[in-house]
Amino acid sequence: MxxxxxxxxxAPVPSLVNFVVGRNQELIDALRTLPLAEQGAASLYVWGESGSGKTHLLKAATALYLSRGLNAAYVEEATDWSRLSAYDAVAVDNVQNLDEDSQVGLFNLFNEFRDAGRPLIVAGRDAPQALEVRPDLRTRLGWGLVYQVQAxxxxxxxxxxxxxxxxxxxxxxxxxxxxxxxxxxxxxxxxxxxxxxxxxxxxxxxxxxxxxxxxxxxxxxxxxxx
Structure with a gap:
């Protein structure tokens, strides 16, 4: 028994309401307003230690965007990146685990979403400059908003x-x-x-x-x- x-x-369904905010209020506010961002300023990268809540936040943001009528997707592994071009918002988790082909796919998706002003959220273990990914992808991840999830x-x-x-x-x-x-x-x-x-x-x-x-x-x- x-x-x-x-x-x-x-486990409870992740939402921004049941996330314990702590010192992350600015990050929560950014996730709520990102779909309304001006064109060219709609990417956000979050990083932090394991168990800090990154996955909760990405799933919660995806659910929030869906509730607002956006066609949103949460991605945590290798996928057909070209199909994601049709989405209004995409959240990509554990970027440090993506293989070379997936990193190229995410790089291309980043450029498409940036040009269209569509929300793209990415989460990883380390700050952009410390990520062991392609240099061009590392640069892209640092272009938008960057937040460390505070434990x-x-x-x-x-x-x-x-x-x-x-x-x-x-x-x-x-x-x-x-x-x-x-x-x-x-x-x-x-x-x-x-x-x-x-x-x-x-x-x-x-x-x-x-x-x-x-x-x-x-x-x-x-x-x-x-």
Whole structure:
């Protein structure tokens, strides 16, 4: 039962509303207004460490543009880049993982979108100048708006977890948050997922949320007897 709770807890659909902003308000504002940008100023590159929320932001921006009637696409791997020319907005994730052909495809798409003033958002692990990609693509990525996704502080993560618990309607003691931050992967999607599973485990066990209950949830599933 515990393993099922951890494995099958669905993640919330990414949106700009459920992204914990922290010190990223300017970036959020830019994503909201990018479809309205003047021609030639509609590209945005975001970078940051793994788990900082880049994928959440790109998927959220894609959903936002779709809700505004734009034909938008989210891309995270090699694809037929020529077909993306027909889209009104495109978000490309993990640019550092693209092979040579995909880098050429993205370079060409960048030029097409820039000339048409269409939104193109790209995310990568490093700042443009530090990316290990083609020099011409690296230059293009630095032409538009560039933002580093600022990681949340422990206090901001704590506030986000507490707010999430309040929304789900259960009491979350501070010592449970402290234990989570000390013993679980520290990116917010993982923390939120464990918290949701803990809420379900609490209801199943008919016990309040405590550090002891969290420890039970995090114990590895017992191996079957050989």
């Amino acid at each position: 515990k393993q099922m709770l951890l494995d099958f807890q669905p 949340l502080s422990d206090d901001e993560k704590s506030q986000a977890l507490q707010r999430h618990a309040n929304e789900r309607g259960f009491r979350l003691p501070q010592e449970v948050i402290d234990y989570l931050l000390a013993h679980v992967r520290r990116d917010l999607p993982t923390l939120m997922g464990v918290l949701d599973s803990l809420d379900k485990w609490s209801l199943t066990a008919k016990k309040p949320v405590t550090v002891s209950l969290l420890k039970q949830l995090l114990q590895p599933a017992s191996s079957p007897t050989q």
